[in-house]
Amino acid sequence: MLVEILISFFLVVSGVFGLIGSLGLLKLTDTMQRLHAPTKATTLGVGGVLIASMLYMLLVKDHLSFHEFMITLFLFLTAPIATLFIAQTHILMNLKRSDLPDTGREHSWSIYDDPPEQAPSSEETPAES
Numbered sequence: 001m002l003v004e005i006l007i008s009f010f011l012v013v014s015g016v017f018g019l020i021g022s023l024g025l026l027k028l029t030d031t032m033q034r035l036h037a038p039t040k041a042t043t044l045g046v047g048g049v050l051i052a053s054m055l056y057m058l059l060v061k062d063h064l065s066f067h068e069f070m071i072t073l074f075l076f077l078t079a080p081i082a083t084l085f086i087a088q089t090h091i092l093m094n095l096k097r098s099d100l101p102d103t104g105r106e107h108s109w110s111i112y113d114d115p116p117e118q119a120p121s122s123e124e125t126p127a128e129s
Helices: 002-027 031-059 066-093
Strands: none
């Protein structure tokens, strides 16, 4: 009975986090706010289901499931990194050209401009006969 209550607790908590993350994705207006809600829902919601599954396999079936542990570990490591990359991309896409840092290079074009025309190298120029 105690095992079933513990497994049910993790499933209910993960369902609540999934619901809150979904509602946050619908209700929040800014991209950075919208990024926060499903990230937490994914990490805590799916993590709770995986923990409940690990507990079920260990306590009910008497079998240690290594796969669910690896999925949980992978989820907890990759979700924050993916969120960081999405947030950095959002920030860079909203910067103006004047806000970009000066690289001190000879050419001052940014990643948003086309690079200057390059002169063809000596190998590309046709040889005179």
